[in-house]
Amino acid sequence: xxxxxxxxxxxxxxxxxxxxxxxxxxxxxxxxxxxxxxxxxxxxxxxxxxxxxxxxxxxxxxxxxxxxxxxxxxxxxxxxxxxxxxxxxxxxxxxxxxxxxxxxxxxxxxxxxxxxxxxxxxxxxxxxxxxxxxxxxxxxxxxxxxxxxxxxxxxxxxxxxxxxxxxxxxxxxxxxxxxxxxxxxxxxxxxxxxxxxxxxxxxxxxxxxxxxxxxxxxxxxxxxxxxxxxxxxxxxxxxxxxxxxxxxxxxxxxxxxxxxxxxxxxxxxxxxxxxxxxxxxxxxxxxxxxxxxxxxxxxxxxxxxxxxxxxxxxxxxxxxxxxxxxxxxxxxxxxxxxxxxxxxxxxxxxxxxxxxxxxxxxxxxxxxxxxxxxxxxxxxxxxxxxxxxxxxxxxxxxxxxxxxxxxxxxxxxxxxxxxxxxxxxxxxxxxxxxxxxxxxxxxxxxxxxxxxxxxxxxxxxxxxxxxxxxx
Numbered sequence: 001x002x003x004x005x006x007x008x009x010x011x012x013x014x015x016x017x018x019x020x021x022x023x024x025x026x027x028x029x030x031x032x033x034x035x036x037x038x039x040x041x042x043x044x045x046x047x048x049x050x051x052x053x054x055x056x057x058x059x060x061x062x063x064x065x066x067x068x069x070x071x072x073x074x075x076x077x078x079x080x081x082x083x084x085x086x087x088x089x090x091x092x093x094x095x096x097x098x099x100x101x102x103x104x105x106x107x108x109x110x111x112x113x114x115x116x117x118x119x120x121x122x123x124x125x126x127x128x129x130x131x132x133x134x135x136x137x138x139x140x141x142x143x144x145x146x147x148x149x150x151x152x153x154x155x156x157x158x159x160x161x162x163x164x165x166x167x168x169x170x171x172x173x174x175x176x177x178x179x180x181x182x183x184x185x186x187x188x189x190x191x192x193x194x195x196x197x198x199x200x201x202x203x204x205x206x207x208x209x210x211x212x213x214x215x216x217x218x219x220x221x222x223x224x225x226x227x228x229x230x231x232x233x234x235x236x237x238x239x240x241x242x243x244x245x246x247x248x249x250x251x252x253x254x255x256x257x258x259x260x261x262x263x264x265x266x267x268x269x270x271x272x273x274x275x276x277x278x279x280x281x282x283x284x285x286x287x288x289x290x291x292x293x294x295x296x297x298x299x300x301x302x303x304x305x306x307x308x309x310x311x312x313x314x315x316x317x318x319x320x321x322x323x324x325x326x327x328x329x330x331x332x333x334x335x336x337x338x339x340x341x342x343x344x345x346x347x348x349x350x351x352x353x354x355x356x357x358x359x360x361x362x363x364x365x366x367x368x369x370x371x372x373x374x375x376x377x378x379x380x381x382x383x384x385x386x387x388x389x390x391x392x393x394x395x396x397x398x399x400x401x402x403x404x405x406x407x408x409x410x411x412x413x414x415x416x417x418x419x420x421x422x423x424x425x426x427x428x429x430x431x432x433x434x435x436x437x438x439x440x441x442x443x444x445x446x447x448x449x450x451x452x453x454x455x456x457x458x459x460x461x462x463x464x465x466x467x468x469x470x471x
Contacts, residue, residue: 007032007033007034007036007202008029008030008031008032008044008091008201008202009029009030009032009201009202009203010027010028010029010030010048010075010087010089010201010202010203010204010206011027011028011030011203011206012025012026012027012087012206012208013026013027013028013074014026015208016208017209018209018210018211019079019208019209019210019211020079020210020211020212020213021079021080021081021082021210021211021212021213022078022079022080022213023079023210024076024077024078024079025050025063025075025076025077025078025079025087025208026074026075026076026077027048027063027074027075027077027087027089027206028072028073028074028075029046029065029072029073029074029075029089029201030071030072031044031071031072031073031094032071034195038071039071040070040071041069041070041071041095042067042068042069042070042071042073042095043067043069043094043095043098044067044073044091044093044094044095044098045091045092045093045094045098045415045416045419046065046073046089046090046091046092046201047062047065047089047090047092047405047445047448048062048063048064048065048075048077048087048088048089048090048445049061049062049063049087049088049445049446049448050063050077050079050085050086050087050088051085051086051088051446052081052083052084052085056447056455056457057242057245057447057457057458058242058446058447059081059083059241059242059243059244059245060081060085060241060242060446061077061078061080061081061238061240061241061242061442061446062077062237062238062241062441062442062445062446063075063076063077063087063089063238063445064076064077064237064238075087075089077238078238078250079210080241080243080250081210081241081243082210082211082212083209083210084207084208084209084210085207085208085209085210086205086206086207086208087204087205087206087208088200088204088205089200089201089203089204090198090199090200090201090204091197091198091199091201092197092198092407092415092416093192093195093197093198093413093415093416094195094197096191096195097191097192097195097197097413097416098416100187100188100191100192101187101192101413101414101416101417104185104186104187104188104369105187105368105369105370105371105372105417106371107133107134107183107185107371108128108129108130108133108134108153108370108371108373108374109128109129109130109133109134109178109181109370110330110369110370111177111185111186111187111369112174112175112176112177112186112187113172113173113174113175113176113177113178114126114172114173114176114177114178114179115127115128115170115171115172115173115329115330116170116171116172116173117156117167117169117170117171117337118167118168118169118170118171119159119165119166119167119168120165120166120167120168121159121161121163121165123159123160123161123165124159125156125157125158125159126156126157126178126179126180127145127154127155127156127157127167127170127329128154128155128178128330129153129154129155129329129330129370129374130153130155131155131156131157131180134178134181134182134183134185135178135180135181135182136180136182137157137180141157141158142155142156142157142158143155143156143157143158143164144164145164145167147328147342147344147345147381149342149344149345149348149381150342150344150381150384150385151377152328152342152344152377152378152381153374153377154328154329154330157180167337168336168337169334169335169336169337170329170331170334170335170337170340171334172330172331172332172333172334174332187369189413192413193413197413198407198413198415223249223250223251223252223253224252224253225252225253225255225468226249226252226253226254226468226469227252227469228397228399228434228436228469228470229436230251230252230436230469231435231436231437232436232437232438232439233426233429233430233437234430235251235439236250236251237441237442238250238442238445239251239439239442240442240443240465241442241446242443242446242447242461246461247443247461247462247464247465249465249468252468253468254464254465254468255468256464256467256468256471257464258464259289259290259463259464259467262289262290262464262467262470262471263289263290263291265467265470265471266290266320266470267318267319267320268319268320268354268355268356269319269320269321269355269356269357269358270320270321270322270323270350270353270355270356270357270358271286271320271321271322271323271357271358271359271360272323272325272346272350272357272358272359272360272361273286273322273323273324273325273360273361274324274325274327274343274346274359274360274361274362275326275327275343275361275362275363275401276326276327276331276362276363276365276366277326277333277452277453278362278365278401278452278453278454279324279360279361279362279401280313280324280326281453281454281459282360282401282459282462282463282466283313283315283322283323283324284324285459285460285463286322286463287315287322289463290317290320291317292315292316292317292320292322293315293316293317294313294314294315295314295315295316312324312325312326312339312341319355321355325341325343325346326339326340326341327340327341327342327343327361327363327366328340328341328342328343328345330366330367330370331366332366342378342381343361343363343378343382343385344378344381344382344384344385345385347359347382347385347386347388347389348385348388348389350389350392350393351392351393352392352393353393355395356395356396356397357389357393357395357396357397358397358398358399358470359386359396359397359398359399360399360401360438360466361382361398361399361400361401362400362401362402362403363375363378363379363382364403364418364421364425365418365452368414368417368418368421369414369417372420372421372424375421375424376424376428379424379425379428379429380428383428383429383432386398386432386434386435387432390434396434397434397436397470398432398434398435398436399435399436399438399466399469399470400425400429400435400436400437400438401438401440401466402422402425402437402438402439402440402441403418403419403421403422403425403440403441404418404440404441404443404444404449404454405418405419405441405444405445405448405449406418406449406452407448407449407450422441425437436469438466438469440462443461443462443465444458447461
């Protein structure tokens with residue numbers, strides 16, 4: 001075995017018999033390789049949390065892990081909740097696994113998969129964001145369907161007719177490599193599993209007791225109300241904790257306790273949920289919680305394109321309009337091409353109006369395995385579209401819902417890829433004044449996910465927290 005999690009270990013630094021709320025818990029990770037040699041370099045990806053009790057949804061707080069690049073990592077956890085707690089540390093993936101993820105995401109394609117377009121001529125061929133770098137095809141054998149507004153790339157192999165006809169539908173095959181691929185590269189999931197990804201390291205479960213302080217304790221500083229002008233990108237971490245089953249922010253007051261109390265603040269707003277199926281989860285939850293209804297055609301049918309999950313949706317209630325739109329290609333789901341608009345195009349289509357515009361978007365899960373320059377290009381295009389929207393309409397707020405901590409899911413070790421895209425997104429949008437970075441990293445460290453789609457309990461905590469910033 002190549003696993004490293006059983007050799008790396010965590011210890012509490014200067015452990016006390018008793019802690020008080022307001023203290024800081026300090027711990028240290030000593031990393032060892034699979035031969036039990038102490039590492040002399042960093043780069044491993046750890047996630048730490050201090051939790052109270054058992055179950056899927058415990059109270060707790062994320063630990064902040066700092067890599068000292070010498071084989072040791074420090075963990076800092078503010079102690080904000082009294083009670084009996086335990087420190088858990090997971091090695092999500094060691095440096096050797098990260099190197100493999102970097103290798104298998106160094107090409108402009110998703111290794112071992114295929115995207116198939118069906119044209120209006122009913123012919124079908126392969127498509128991708130790039131068909132020249134990993135095939136022997138020539139430009140004359142390729143149709144260019146890239147976005148004319150900002151050159152977001154999308155190319156298809158010319159069908160037998162030789163015509164670049166209109167694309168009607170796209171299909172994704174996760175288990176079928178491209179027949180034109182001349183590299184034969186694959187992502188070595190067996191290696192990633194052997195390295196011991198997403199496992200508790202030795203020493204995890206260390207218990208501590210936290211007591212309430214006496215009357216002489218220093219009072220916590222007063223917090224401002226949660227609002228999107230707080231930015232979110234530069235917020236100190238951990239940015240919140242779970243207490244009594246409810247997420248409590250450490251940098252602002254999230255006082256809303258129910259969707260019923262939030263409903264009135266959605267009046268006179270046009271709300272756009274843009275992105276993948278995790279954005280669609282938000283859309284349906286918000287629509288349900290504030291009592292919105294679908295918009296229907298004159299014949300009584302709901303406006304839609306086919307039966308795919310990413311078809312456009314529009315709900316309305318009084319002065320509130322709510323929209324869901326899936327993002328553009330590549331998508332890992334089959335569907336009508338018209339149901340895959342680019343986020344930048346959707347922003348460009350928002351016209352001047354009286355209602356406040358609130359855009360909530362996320363992008364990343366469908367493009368995790370592509371070379372990162374593709375993601376950077378797309379996000380910069382979205383940023384430019386945001387700036388254009390600001391010129392057309394004064395009452396606009398944009399909220400980016402961050403990536404979440406991902407455990408192993410769909411038999412793939414991809415949590416570090418989500419982490420990487422989070423780092424890139426913060427850098428790209430750091431100077432956009434009306435963008436709020438809705439950071440869920442610490443929340444999902446305490447309530448970790450083993451699937452892309454959060455369960456209802458998890459989702460409701462996120463959504464109610466988000467209402468505090470919208471309102």
